[in-house]
Amino acid sequence: MATAPEEQHDDFAKLAAIGAELGALSVRALASANAFSPQALEHVAMIHEELAAIFDRADNARTADAYRGFARELRERAAPSETAG
Numbered sequence: 001m002a003t004a005p006e007e008q009h010d011d012f013a014k015l016a017a018i019g020a021e022l023g024a025l026s027v028r029a030l031a032s033a034n035a036f037s038p039q040a041l042e043h044v045a046m047i048h049e050e051l052a053a054i055f056d057r058a059d060n061a062r063t064a065d066a067y068r069g070f071a072r073e074l075r076e077r078a079a080p081s082e083t084a085g
Helices: 004-031 038-057 059-079
Strands: none
Touching: 004 038, 004 059, 038 059
16 A cells, blocks of 8 residues: 555656656747647646646745746747747
8 A cells, every 4th residue: 555655656657757758849839839839838827837836835946937937938939929920
């Protein structure tokens, strides 16, 4: 039977795996931002913000900051270009 710390470790391992998949998707989204609608990019950015909040609660500022950075970059890509038109 798993103890509370072991269960917590398993939860964080699962979260890390999900985060890695999301990170890979984000890299692809950033590489081809024109293929995604601004709404889709905003949705992915919101997921990143949620993950950042989870890592903040786990006292993992470095990972939280990385997710916030991805969210910021996704939102920049979703914003209309000032030089367009």
